[in-house]
Amino acid sequence: MEQAARMRKRGQINIVLKKQTEEDPLLSHQESDMLEKPEHMAYKQVQQELDEFIGLSTIKQFMKEIYAWIYLNQKRQEEGLIAGKQVFHMVFKGNPGTGKTTVARLIAKLFRDMGVLEKGHLIEAERADLVGEYIGHTAQKTRELVKKAIGGILFVDEAYSLARGGEKDFGKEAIDTLVKAMEDQQHSFVLILAGYPKEMDRFLKLNPGLPSRFPMKVTFPNYTIDELTKMARKMVKERDYQLDSRAEATLQDILKITKDKDEEHFSNGRFIRNLLERSIRNQAVRLLEEGKYKKEDLMTLKGIDLSHAYFDTDVKMD
Numbered sequence: 095m096e097q098a099a100r101m102r103k104r105g106q107i108n109i110v111l112k113k114q115t116e117e118d119p120l121l122s123h124q125e126s127d128m129l130e131k132p133e134h135m136a137y138k139q140v141q142q143e144l145d146e147f148i149g150l151s152t153i154k155q156f157m158k159e160i161y162a163w164i165y166l167n168q169k170r171q172e173e174g175l176i177a178g179k180q181v182f183h184m185v186f187k188g189n190p191g192t193g194k195t196t197v198a199r200l201i202a203k204l205f206r207d208m209g210v211l212e213k214g215h216l217i218e219a220e221r222a223d224l225v226g227e228y229i230g231h232t233a234q235k236t237r238e239l240v241k242k243a244i245g246g247i248l249f250v251d252e253a254y255s256l257a258r259g260g261e262k263d264f265g266k267e268a269i270d271t272l273v274k275a276m277e278d279q280q281h282s283f284v285l286i287l288a289g290y291p292k293e294m295d296r297f298l299k300l301n302p303g304l305p306s307r308f309p310m311k312v313t314f315p316n317y318t319i320d321e322l323t324k325m326a327r328k329m330v331k332e333r334d335y336q337l338d339s340r341a342e343a344t345l346q347d348i349l350k351i352t353k354d355k356d357e358e359h360f361s362n363g364r365f366i367r368n369l370l371e372r373s374i375r376n377q378a379v380r381l382l383e384e385g386k387y388k389k390e391d392l393m394t395l396k397g398i399d400l401s402h403a404y405f406d407t408d409v410k411m412d
Contacts, residue, residue, distance in 0.1 A: 188314025191362030213245035
C-alpha cells in the first residue's frame with residue numbers, strides 16, 4: 095500500500111506516494127455516507143475510474159483533497175465568505191507507465207465538473223510541439239498550444255528536455271512563454287509539467303523562478319512486482335488470454351531482472367504491455383509450429399513465450 099506524505103515548504107505541497115504500513119490510518123479508503131450524496135457525484139465518478147487501475151491507491155487521497163478544497167470553497171462563497179482562488183499548476187515526477195497521464199486526464203474531468211475549468215480537455219505536448227526552428231517560432235508555437243489548452247489542462251511530458259540545450263537553445267524561450275501564460279491566464283488553464291524524477295528536479299533547480307509557480311508536486315513511484323503481476327493478469331484477461339503458473343513465475347523473474355538493472359528508468363505499465371504483446375506473437379508462432387488450436391491452447395501464455403519475448407529479441411521493451 096501507499097501513502098501520501100505532504101511537506102509544506104514556502105507555500106508548496108509536495109506529495110510523495112510511498113509504501114505504507116497496515117497501521118497507517120490512510121490505508122482506509124472507505125468513504126463517509128456524506129460523500130454518497132448526489133451532490134458529490136463528480137468526486138465519486140473520478141474515484142470509480144481510479145478503482146479500475148492497479149495501484150494509484152493514494153492518488154485517491156490527493157484527488158479527495160483537491161475536491162474537498164473546491165467544494166468547501168464553493169460553500170464559503172454561498173455563505174458570503176471570502177473564497178480564495180487556488181492555483182492548480184502541477185509538477186508530476188515519475189517514470190513512464192506510472193499513471194501520470196491518466197491522473198492528469200481525471201483531474202481535467204473533475205475540474206470541468208466542478209466548474210474550475212470550462213472545458214476540461216487535456217492537451218498533451220512534448221518538446222517538439224513547443225520548440226520552433228528559428229527566432230520567434232517557439233513563442234508562436236507555445237502560445238498556440240496554450241490557446242488550445244484554455245479551459246483545460248496543458249500536459250507537457252519530458253518537460254526537462256526544454257532546458258537541455260542551455261541558454262541559447264529555443265527551449266528556454268518556450269519556458270519563458272509558458273511562464274508568461276501562467277501569469278496572464280492564471281485561472282484559465284492548468285499547466286502540468288511531467289518527467290523522470292531526477293531530471294525534473296534538475297530542471298526545476300536550473301530555473302529558480304519555476305518551483306514557486308507550481309504549488310503542487312506529485313511523485314509517482316514505480317509499481318511493485320506484485321502490482322505489475324496483477325496488471326499483467328488484468329491485461330491478458332481483457333484479451334481472452336491467461337498466464338499459466340510457469341508464465342507468472344517467469345514474468346516475476348523478468349521484472350526483478352529488469353528493475354534491478356535500471357530502476358530509475360523502468361517503464362512500468364508500458365513495459366508490461368510491450369512484453370505481453372510480444373509474448374502473444376511468440377505464442378502464435380509456437381502454436382502454429384505445434385499445430386495446437388484448442389481453446390485452452392489459444393488462451394494460454396506459457397513461460398517460454400515470455401522468455402523468448404524478453405531474452406530472444408532485439409526489440410526494445412520500453
